[in-house]
Amino acid sequence: MAIIVTGTGASIPKNRVSNDELAKRVDTNDEWIRSHTGIGARRFADDGKITSDLGAEAALAALAKAGRKPEDVDLIVVATATGDYWGFPATACIVQDKIGAVNAAAFDVNAGCTGFIYGLDVAASMLLAPRRKVALVIGAETLSRISDWEDRATCVLFGDGAAAFVLEHQDEESDRGVRYSWLRAKGSGAKSLYLSQPERTKTFERDGDYAKPPAIIMDGKAVYMFAVKAITDTIEALLAESGLTIDAFKWIVPHQANARIVQAAAKRLGIADSQIFMNIEEYANTSSASVPIAVNELAEKGLLKQGDLIMVMGFGAGLTYGGTIIRW
Numbered sequence: 480m481a482i483i484v485t486g487t488g489a490s491i492p493k494n495r496v497s498n499d500e501l502a503k504r505v506d507t508n509d510e511w512i513r514s515h516t517g518i519g520a521r522r523f524a525d526d527g528k529i530t531s532d533l534g535a536e537a538a539l540a541a542l543a544k545a546g547r548k549p550e551d552v553d554l555i556v557v558a559t560a561t562g563d564y565w566g567f568p569a570t571a572c573i574v575q576d577k578i579g580a581v582n583a584a585a586f587d588v589n590a591g592c593t594g595f596i597y598g599l600d601v602a603a604s605m606l607l608a609p610r611r612k613v614a615l616v617i618g619a620e621t622l623s624r625i626s627d628w629e630d631r632a633t634c635v636l637f638g639d640g641a642a643a644f645v646l647e648h649q650d651e652e653s654d655r656g657v658r659y660s661w662l663r664a665k666g667s668g669a670k671s672l673y674l675s676q677p678e679r680t681k682t683f684e685r686d687g688d689y690a691k692p693p694a695i696i697m698d699g700k701a702v703y704m705f706a707v708k709a710i711t712d713t714i715e716a717l718l719a720e721s722g723l724t725i726d727a728f729k730w731i732v733p734h735q736a737n738a739r740i741v742q743a744a745a746k747r748l749g750i751a752d753s754q755i756f757m758n759i760e761e762y763a764n765t766s767s768a769s770v771p772i773a774v775n776e777l778a779e780k781g782l783l784k785q786g787d788l789i790m791v792m793g794f795g796a797g798l799t800y801g802g803t804i805i806r807w
Contacts (some may be wrong), residue, residue, distance in 0.1 A: 481653040482603040482646050484805060486547070487775040488540025489642040490533040490619075491762070492522040498635070507631045517738025521638030521763035523623045531563050531573040533641035534619035537771075538578050545645035547613060549578045554614040555585040556602045558594030558767035560674070560796065561621045562587060565693075574617065583615075591672070592734050592795025593662075594618060594767030599644070599791075599803050600660040606648040617643040618767035625674060627694035636737070637695070638763035642771030655786070655806045661716045662801035671701040672796040703740060709800035710744035713792045717802050725750060729787040730777060734794055735759040735769035756782075766795065783807055 497520045498509035512518050524533060534557055542549060557571035564570070571585035590597040595618035602614040619641035626634040646657070675696050677687030710733060718725065725731075731754055733741050738759050745755055758773050765772060770791050777783040785807055792802030 480607070481649045481651070481656040482606050483649050483653070483656040484644050484807065485647045486541045486543070486545025486645040487642065487771065487778050488537050488542070488544060489772050489775040490536035490540070490640065491772070492524045492528070492533070492639050494523045494525060495520055496523055501635060505628060505631050505634060507635055512635050515739065516636060517757070517759050518636065518763045519760040522640055524621050524639040528621070529563050530559055530561050530619045530621045530641070531570050531577060533621065533639065534559075534570065534574045534617045534643070535577040537619065537641040537643040538574060538615050538617055541615065541643040541645045545647070547645060549580040550582055551613050552580040552583040552615050553611045554602060554605055555580060555583045555617070556588055556598040556614065557585070557617045557619060558588045558590065558598040559619050560589060560591055560594065560766055561625055570619070571617075580615070590767075590799045591797050592736060592764070592766045592769065593793035593797065593799040593801055595770045596791065596793040596801050596803055597662060597799070599646075599657060600662060602646055603657040603660070606646060612648045614646040615643055616646060617641060618769070618771045620766045620768045622695075622764070622766055625693055625695055630694070632699060633695050633697050636764045638765050640762060640765040640768045640772055642768055642775045644771060657803060657805055659717055659721045659804040660801070661713060661720060663712075663799070665705070665798040665800070668701065668705055668798040671698045671705065671798060672696070703737070705798055706736060706740045706794045707744045707747070709794035710741065710792065711747050713794075713800055713802040714748060714790070717790060717804055721804055723788070723804070725754075727788055728754065728790050730783065730789045731755050732770055732773050732777070732789060732791045734792065735762065735773060736764050736795065767793075
């Protein structure tokens with residue numbers, strides 16, 4: 480048996496904001512952003528659009544490519560750090576309703592920027608159970624809604640977007656599909672990257688500023704050091720587990736957090752730039768949506784063919800990290 484990726488789709492907001500345009504609102508400039516991150520622009524969702532809207536659009540696009548209808552879906556997993564609601568209900572349930580996937584179970588995965596990688600592993604594992612055949616794994620974010628526009632070190636990094644994979648259980652043996660997965664966490668670094676909010680430590684009293692909106696807080700240096708090691712550890716672990724060499728891969732698709740992080744890790748491992756796919760210059764960091772957006776772009780441009788071997792990986796809040804090997 481095998482768990483095959485049969486379709487991908489994305490929802491990319493039309494509102495493109497370049498570094499120069501952002502500099503009209505934030506004390507920054509194009510040269511600084513590009514030199515430190517590799518980012519040239521980002522997309523922001525239109526006012527009135529929320530994470531589930533983007534997720535639903537990406538899901539329908541992926542289903543169309545897979546030749547499936549919403550009622551064919553048995554499972555929806557949404558990876559997001561910016562759900563429609565804090566806590567509950569799950570954004571996956573709202574997506575399920577919006578696309579009419581009346582036969583699907585639905586839940587969210589919150590693993591920061593590694594969320595889509597975790598979601599792939601969860602969905603692939605659940606498809607091994609009897610009677611489940613089709614799953615949607617969606618990465619969807621509206622990070623513009625939680626960016627602190629007074630913090631120029633972080634607000635320039637993020638963008639909005641969504642993308643989805645359709646996974647299908649195939650009874651016949653195949654070397655295609657999701658092959659290997661390796662996941663880890665480092666909770667001791669939780670405060671290196673988190674969403675600010677009042678502490679919930681008392682039953683009847685509400686301390687802190689409950690009226691202040693949550694915002695991204697990041698220790699840039701700590702996250703940079705963690706991310707470079709996370710990439711190298713993930714690649715080395717997946718190669719050891721699979722018995723493959725790096726030359727076997729058509730593409731390595733990392734989370735699009737910072738081009739300098741990826742370049743530093745690639746240099747440590749001796750990986751050629753031509754083997755790594757990056758689109759951060761156009762979309763910035765879309766957290767759990769970045770990997771599926773990048774893979775969907777590869778597929779739509781004809782750069783990803785059936786039988787190609789790819790490695791996808793994430794690293795981010797939690798702290799979490801990990802990767803997956805897929806034979807397309």
